[in-house]
Amino acid sequence: MRSAAVFLALLLCLQWTWAQGESGEVTGTDAETEGGNRQEEVQFEIQGVGAAHDQSSSQTNISPDIWAELKELRDMAIEQKVELRNSKSKIEKLEQENAATQARLTASESKNAVLEAKMSFYEGVVKELQRENMVLETRMSSSENEVAELKRENADLLARVTANENKITVLETRMSSSENEVAELKRENADRPKVAFSAGLTDAGPVGPFNTEITLKFSKVFTNIGQAYSPTTGIFTAPVRGVYYFRFTVWGGRPSAWMGAYLYHNEKRMTLSYDYNDEQAYVSASNALILQLEKGDVVYMTLYPGSGVFDDSFNRTIFSGFLLFAL
Template structure:
């Protein structure tokens, strides 16, 4: 009988050990399950973050593509926009005039002639496109007891007459500027009235300039 009780006690002890082991295993399984739940949550968070970053990248790529298209369009518009500008000095010869009749001043020293709308041979600017243009001129005279003047014409219309008299000072100069709307083919030029003189040399004292502000 004693031997049987010993076996029972041994089995009971082994069962307790096995129970403790099973409990420990169950606890480990639960811990692993909790770890897996945390990992799954972190994985879901990471996947959501990746998805959000992908969406943001798609938005940025769309905006970048739109910006590149806008830049390309602006480049095309700028390339198609007419470019017109000129600036010229009168002469290196010194005194011009006075004459008995009004003459067209031929500004022969071309500094800039983008668009080739100004002719140094005739002194005439011809508008290549309909638009709004800016013109500026300066006339200069060094001779005493001499009138100096400049007339700016739009086609046959006198737009402005500027003049001064050099009595006993070293020189006089007159400047003026106008913004004029021109049709394609309209002409603008400078004239010297009869009885007036101007002076120019390598210092480019008497000049005529113009440029297109914008086409219409």
């Protein structure tokens, strides 16, 4: 009976120690100190139980298996105590890690709050930029329309300028051709001899009549370009081969008389112009010819035999001629 009572007391001590470990009221160094004390107490109690067992072994017949079971219970209690201490250490470490995680979470939440504030600010900036972009796009579209209109107007102007340039080119070509023609004409005119003459017969009044032909000497020279006409002889000498124009007028003032003159090319009579004055105070005759002359050919006028002509300061009887073109 005594051994059974000791065994029950030991079990109660072990149960109380286990309850103290599970209650979690003792932590840190106190738990280690108390655990050491409890372990010593358990060992002491076990030793006491062992001593009591030794003292009473001789008096009682308790089975030796009880002692072995007590040892096993002691070992189990110690092992559970160690495991409990390790579990507490792990719990403390987890609590520290949890605190660090919580601190990091708080910091992250603060950063997130800052980032959200920045994000909200940037969203406002983005909206403002989008609004400005829409305004710029509208202005750009308007500018593009204006540019397109200017390009169209520029194309029209360019087409008109091109047309004008083409016209100018044509006009320049024509002008160049005209200038070349003018230059050629100037050159031809410069190269072509300038021949023209005009002369009156006399200021003395009547000339003739004579029984034979006489050469009329037109002594009043009005024009004699090229000096091809001689007022001394009354003969025109062609300076170049060409086509010449000649004209003359003869006038008579003697009543009841003939008035007339011949035009000669070299020795050939070309024309005769004459009239009879039937007491009307005066008569006149005119004629003109175009003659092709060789260089050195002569043209002159003679008085028709038995007739007379009249001239005075009014230049009634004249002889003229000029070169049309050289051949």
